[in-house]
Amino acid sequence: MTSAIVIAAAALGGLAVPGVAQADPSPCFQGMYATREGALVVMNVYVRPKVTVHVRDEKTGLRVATVGTFKDLPRDPSGDMYATDVVSDPLKLPELGIYRLEVDTESGTTVCGKFDYRLRSETTRPTAGKVSLDNLKTTVSADLTGFDPRTQKSSPLAHTKVVLTGEGFPREATTDAQGRLSVPHTFRGTESSTYVRIEVTATPQVDDVVTDIRVGTVRQKGEIVLDPASQRFRATYGELRTLTGRAVRIAADGTRKPVPEGTRLSADLTGAPLTKADGRFERQVRIQGPGAYTGWDIGRATPWLEAAGSSAQVELVSVTAFGNVQATLDSARRVTLTGDLILKPAVANKPVVVEAQYSADGKTNWTTRKTFTTTFGAGAVKQTLPGEADGYWRLRYAGESLIQGSVTPPFRLTRTATVFGGFNAAPEPVRKGQTFTIKGTLRHGTPAKPYAGQTVLFYFQPAGSQEYVYQGNAKTAADGTFVRAFKADRTGTWIARYRDADGKHLNAESRRDELTVNP
Numbered sequence: 001m002t003s004a005i006v007i008a009a010a011a012l013g014g015l016a017v018p019g020v021a022q023a024d025p026s027p028c029f030q031g032m033y034a035t036r037e038g039a040l041v042v043m044n045v046y047v048r049p050k051v052t053v054h055v056r057d058e059k060t061g062l063r064v065a066t067v068g069t070f071k072d073l074p075r076d077p078s079g080d081m082y083a084t085d086v087v088s089d090p091l092k093l094p095e096l097g098i099y100r101l102e103v104d105t106e107s108g109t110t111v112c113g114k115f116d117y118r119l120r121s122e123t124t125r126p127t128a129g130k131v132s133l134d135n136l137k138t139t140v141s142a143d144l145t146g147f148d149p150r151t152q153k154s155s156p157l158a159h160t161k162v163v164l165t166g167e168g169f170p171r172e173a174t175t176d177a178q179g180r181l182s183v184p185h186t187f188r189g190t191e192s193s194t195y196v197r198i199e200v201t202a203t204p205q206v207d208d209v210v211t212d213i214r215v216g217t218v219r220q221k222g223e224i225v226l227d228p229a230s231q232r233f234r235a236t237y238g239e240l241r242t243l244t245g246r247a248v249r250i251a252a253d254g255t256r257k258p259v260p261e262g263t264r265l266s267a268d269l270t271g272a273p274l275t276k277a278d279g280r281f282e283r284q285v286r287i288q289g290p291g292a293y294t295g296w297d298i299g300r301a302t303p304w305l306e307a308a309g310s311s312a313q314v315e316l317v318s319v320t321a322f323g324n325v326q327a328t329l330d331s332a333r334r335v336t337l338t339g340d341l342i343l344k345p346a347v348a349n350k351p352v353v354v355e356a357q358y359s360a361d362g363k364t365n366w367t368t369r370k371t372f373t374t375t376f377g378a379g380a381v382k383q384t385l386p387g388e389a390d391g392y393w394r395l396r397y398a399g400e401s402l403i404q405g406s407v408t409p410p411f412r413l414t415r416t417a418t419v420f421g422g423f424n425a426a427p428e429p430v431r432k433g434q435t436f437t438i439k440g441t442l443r444h445g446t447p448a449k450p451y452a453g454q455t456v457l458f459y460f461q462p463a464g465s466q467e468y469v470y471q472g473n474a475k476t477a478a479d480g481t482f483v484r485a486f487k488a489d490r491t492g493t494w495i496a497r498y499r500d501a502d503g504k505h506l507n508a509e510s511r512r513d514e515l516t517v518n519p
Helices: 002-011
Strands: 032-034 040-042 053-056 063-067 071-073 085-087 097-105 108-117 120-128 137-148 153-156 161-165 172-174 180-186 195-200 209-214 222-226 232-236 240-250 256-258 280-286 291-295 309-317 319-329 334-344 351-359 367-375 377-386 390-397 411-414 418-426 435-444 455-462 469-475 481-487 492-498 513-515
Touching (some): 032 108, 120 209, 137 195, 137 209, 222 291, 222 309, 240 291, 319 390, 319 411, 351 377, 418 513, 435 455, 435 492, 469 481
Antiparallel strands (some): 040 085, 053 063, 053 097, 120 137, 137 153, 137 180, 161 172, 222 240, 240 256, 291 309, 319 334, 334 377, 351 367, 435 481, 455 492
C-alpha cells in the first residue's frame, strides 16, 4: 500500500494526494490571509491542519487571539486541482489594523504573514452623466462605504480623501458626511479616453479600493477636408510634403463647427499634429505611395467623433539610384562596370535601358560607349566594353514617364599604355635553316619612353594557318630595345607581344612582319 501511494504521488509530479496524510512542507503552508469578514484562511492545505495560529498586535507586542479550528473553504476551480483552503470563523479583535500571524514550531516561532483587519473600502453606484462636444460637463459620483469586521456591518466612509485619475481629471476629492462622492468635471473634448479611476487611499484603519468608470459620450460625425492643393498633386517618392485642411464636426443641431482646438490627427514626421481653434491643420508627411491618408490620431473613432478621414491622391514619381558600383580597367583595355540599380517603390522584373558613358576629363563631352538593357534590382548591372588608357566612366539611366533618372559619380580608370616601335625580322628573304634576327623597341607612358627590363613574347603564324604559335621571349635593354635570333623554317608572319606584369600597364602587340623563307 505504501509503495502504491509513493508511485501515485510521483506520477502526479510530486503533488500530494487528497485524503492521504502528508508531511507539512511549511508551518505556514502556502500562505495565510484575512477574508472580508475577518476570518483567517490557510492556503493549499491537503488535510485539515493540526495547527495553532497566533495573532499578535505589532504595536503592543501582545498576542490578541489564537486560532486552532478550521473548516473547508470551497475550492477555486481555477486553482490547484488537489489543493484545498481552510478557513476559521471570523475573528473578534479589539481594534482595526494590521496584525502579525505566527505559528509555533519545535525550532521556534515562524512568522506567517500579516492579518489585515481594517475596514473594507467598497465603492457602489459609480455613475457619470453622458457628455458630447455640445456639452462637455458631467459629474462623477459614487457611494463609499467601509465594512467593519468587528460588527460585520457597513457604514459610510465620511470625509474620506479620494484620488481620481484619468486624462485631464482632478486628482483629489473628499466624500461628504454620508460617504457620497460628487465631483463635477468639464472635459476638453480632445481626450483619447474618458475612463476615470476612483481610488481610496489606504490608512492604518482602512484598506484601499480601486474602481474604474467610463464616462459615456455621444459621438458626433466628423469631416476632414483637405485643401484643393492637398487633394491631388504630383510628388517624388520620399519627398516631404505639407498637407493642409480643416476638420469639422456635425453638431446636434446639424451645423458644422470646428472640432475642439488640439484635436489630434494622424501622426506625421513631427508627431501628432493638432487642430487650431478654427479646425485648420497642417501635416508634414513623407510621400511613399499613391496616397496619403489623414484621419484622427488613433486611426478610428475617438470618444468624441466617429471615424473620419481624407486621402490625398498622389501622382507618384518613382526614384532610382545606382549603388555598389565598381569599375575596373584590365590589361586588355577592357572596362567592366558592375552595380545595383534600385527603383523605389520597387517594381519586379521591369526592363530598363542603361548607358555606359566616357569622358576624357570627367566633366565634359560625355559620350555613350554602350547601351544595354537590364532590370532594377541588386546586382542587375554587369557590362564589359572596350576602354581607354585613361579617362572617366559612369553609368546613366535617363528615366522615363513617372520614373526619375540617375547617374553615378565618374570613375577614373587609367593604365599606362605600352607600344612597340621598329619591329622587324631580317634579313629577308632568308634560306631555310639560316639564322635571322628579330629586333624592336618597347616603350611606355605618355609621352612614350623606353620600357626596360620587360619580357617580350614572340609568336609565329605559318603561311596558310590561322593560329599564332609561341616561339620564345627576350628581355628589353635599358633603352627598351630587344633582340632574338631564330632559325628559319618556313614562310610565315611574326609578331611580338607584351603582357602586363605589374597590374598597371596595358598589353601591347607589335605590327605583323611577314618573313619569306626559301628552300
